[in-house]
Amino acid sequence: MDDYAKMDDYAIAAFQDLVMEEKWEQVIEKYNQDSNYHNIIIKRRGTALHAAISSAHKCVVNSLVDAIINLYNVRSLRIMNERGATPLHIAASIGFTDVCELIIGKEGERKYLIQEKNANGETPLFWAVLARQILVFDYLQQFYPLDLNIAIDKNNTSILHLALRKEMFDWAIIIMYCYRGLISMKDKDGNIPLEILATKTSAFKSECRLSWWKEILYYCVPISFYNGKDEVELHLKNVILKEKAKNEKDEYSEVAIHLHHNEGFENTDRIRLSITQLILHILKLVFIWPIMSLFDLHAIKNIKKKHIYGGWILNEFMKKPMESYMDGGDDPTGDIEYDRQMKDDFREFINRAREGGNSSMQETKEYKEMEDLENIDVKDKTFFAAKKISREEIMEELNSKVPITFDKKGLILVAMKNNKTESSEEESPAKHTAYLIAVSFGILEMMSILTSKIRSVIHDTNTKNENAMLLAVKNRKPHVIRWLMKRLTKEDIDILCLQVNNNGDTMLHLAAYTSVETKSTWKISGAVMQMTWEIKWYEYIKNLVPEHFNILGNKKGKIPSEIFEEQHTEFLKENVEWLKNTTESYSVVAALIAGVAFATSGSVPGGNQPTGEPALKGQQGFEVFAITSLIGLYFSVTALIMFLSILTSRKEVQQFRLNLPMKLLFGLSSLFVSIVAMFVSFCAGHFFVLTDKYTKGGVLFYLYIFICLPVIFFAAVQFHLIVDLFKIILIKSPPDTVKGFLH
Structure with a gap:
């Protein structure tokens, strides 16, 4: 770099211009002449090699790298641009596997890059994962298959953390196979991969909300299942084959032309095959794609694929549940025992690296730790884990009194984890275990497999001393509570229900608080229904806890009913305002329909006879008109009365439980019936105006169907509101919430 500083400013500026203008022949010539040109930085571009890779000029890159190697200036390959990227970073992010091989060397001479x-x-390697470049990742990881350091950034965030956070579940499967040591690694915030997976509701069926017809299609769409190592390798091979097929396309075309001139029969078969493929593509474009787009099959297929991937990843975590769950396992290098060949390769790699003197510190450290752990008895590994987190007193006490079994082992580790979190209970936000995160987000699949593998997780608590039952109440997860009530014993349920958090809040106190996202907590339309479900949720939890919880105060001395009233004051105002505006609008419509219905019922189609009887008496159309006009008047007045009763009510909290929803339901139903009756009476009265040529041709029938479209539109718009009103009146247990929260 000193020689570069001594270079003439004019020469530097001229070279920078050549790179910016992409005059690569002259740039290559300069690179071959003087190694100082290798180090010149172009603003926002890096070196000339950076610029050539970014511009995808592979031939130029080849020449530049050759010049660097021939002039023994390999250190220039480590120069970073303004983004902090070396040439290898850029090549990895773009997906140029051949450029990566060129920079590293065919024999891996410069693999340290x-x-x-x-x-x-x-x-x-990290950049390859960020850019989802599978071929580059597969190429780079083979040089350091056991060096976890290349898969972790400065925040201790691993590529597995990254893949799970970005919901790249197919990548997570590959990473877990290649770097199993990442499974139990924590980032700077103390999060392990299993805890991140517990927040991904899109990876599990239990938190998937599909309409009934999409639910049917979900089970009908076929998806191939990932089956561990073989499927991962097959996935990699398929991607590689696609890339090779793409690169060999031009070569294949030349061969096809040659066959066209020399091999007539084979060429004929090839043409027939091409025509068949063309026909299939046309049929797919004309028929299959529109059908898939109409029913949204692509989206459903992607949803199901995510669920399959999520289940596979969860099962991989649970192959060694203690490691995956307790943020650090017995074997720092990962589950090497599941693949004996990998273990042998690991030993051979380390020995070869030691002899060559070029092994990384990470590899040496991992190998030493693995050798130490292999000398420990399996039954003592639990206490070895406790030793690592400085819980000697727990180890000594349990070692003398508790025989080691699988369930006891899990209980020990959970006890240590809870002990560790108690020391930092004032932290905010609360630190949750993977099980508690799954509870908060309502992921039943993870809860089920964790309780089956580590039974003691049901007693997990976070730093706020909140267990699974408290978090399920806090995050409004009725299906989680129902699942816990079904799967756990009565004794376990009683213990969980009696738990209080650091603020002295019981389950009933937490049910009284408003949710983080009050307006969108419950999957239902209308602010009134939100308030009704809040009341029903509180009553639902009230029936689960002992009676004395109703008058039990927390550390601030507040009982649940007081908290509910305080927390829902503003929410009540919003509900009252929504209800007022809604009923006023409906009242105007009901009054208009009542006026029209009254005027219609007083006018007789065809007039009256001298005797005072209607001239059309006895005809079917006239009877329909008379009956429907009366029905329209009756129900429109009924709807108006219901809406006026809502407007004049006191609108207290308890009225939202049943009184106001019932009135709103009756009012909406009556309004709908009155609108239908008004249209039918109009059509029946209008029937006598038209001539016979319209009635015989059937034109009148279709005309009346078209006129009824506003009624159908009104029914479609208000359908969800009416259905939700029926739900809150008939159903006692609240529905599932929109999503989970961690707080």
Whole structure:
């Protein structure tokens, strides 16, 4: 770099212009002449090699790298641009596997460049995952298959954390196979991959909300299931084959032309095959794609695929549940025992690296720890884990009194985890275990497999001393509570229900608080229904806890009913305002229909006879007109009375429980019936105006159907509101919430 500083400013500026203008022949010539040109930085572009890779000029890159190697200036390959990226970073992010091989060397001579990190601690491997470049990832990871350091940034965030956070579940499967040591690794916030997976509701069926027809299609759409190692390797091979097929396309065309001139029969078969493929593509474009788009099959297929991937990942975590759950396992290098060949390769790699003197510190450390752990008895590994987190007193006490079994082992670890979190109980937000996160987000699949593998997780608490039952109440998860009531014993349920958090809040206190997202907590339309479900939720929890919880105060001395009233004061005002505006609008419509119905019932189609009887008496159309006009008047007045009663009511909290929803339901139903009756009476009265040529041709029937479209539109718009009103009146248990929250 000193020689570069001594270069003439004019020469530097001229070279920078050549790079910016992409005059690559002259740039290559300069690179071959003087190694100082290798180090010149172009603003916002990096070196000339950076610029060539970014511009996808592979031939130029080849020449530039050759010049760097020939002039023994390999250190220039480590120069970073303004983004903190080396040339290998850029090649990895773009997906140029051949450029990566060129920079590293065919024999891996410069594989140490894979360990180069930018300001954020990200290696080229990390960038390959960020850009979803599977071929580059597969190529880079083979050089350091057991060095976890290249898969972690400066915040200790691993590529597995990254894949799960971005919901790249197919990538997570591949990463877990290649770097199993990442399964139990914590990031700077103390989050392990299993805890991140517990927040991804899109990966599990229990939190998927589909309409009834999409639910049917969901089970009909076929999706191939990932089956561990073989499926991962097959996935990689398929991607590689696609890439090779793409690169060989031009070569294949030349061969086809050659066959066209020399091999007539084979060429004929090829043409027939091409025509068949063309016909299939046309049929797919004309028929299959529109059908898939109409029924949204692509979206349903992607949803189901995510669920399959999520289940596979969860099962992989549960192969060694203690490691995955307790943020650090017995074997720092991962589950090497599940693949004996990988274990042998690991030993051979480390020995070869030691002899060559070029093994990374991470590899050496991992190998030493693995050797130490292999000398420990399996039954003592639980206490070895306790030793690592400085819980000697727990180890000594349990070692002398508790025989080691699988369930006891899990209970020990959970006790240590809860003990560790108690020391930082004032932290905010609360630190949750993977099980508690799954409870908060309503992921029953994870709850089920964790309780089956580690039974003691049901007693997990966070730093606020909240267990699964308290979090389910706090996050409005009725289906989780129903699941817990069904799967756990009565004794366990009683213990969980009697738990109080650090503020002295019981389950009933937490049910009295408003949710983080009050307006969209319950999956239902209308602010009134939100308030009604809040009341029903409180009563639902009230029936689960002992009676004395109704008068039990927390540390602030407040009982649940007081908290409910305080917390829902503003929410009540919003509900009253919504109800007032809604009923006023409906009242105007009901009054208009009542006026029209009254005027219609007083006018007789065809007039009256001298005797005072209607001239059309006895005809079917006249009877329909008379009956429907009366029905329209009756129900429109009924709707108007219901809406006026809502407007004049006191609108207290308890009225939202049943009184106001019932009135609103009767009012809406009556309004709908009155509108239908008004249209039918109009059509029946209008029937006598038209001539026979319209009635015989059937034109009149279709005309009346078209006129009834406003009624159908009104019914479609108000359908959800009416259905939700029926739900809150008939159903005692609240529905599932929109999503989970961590707070």
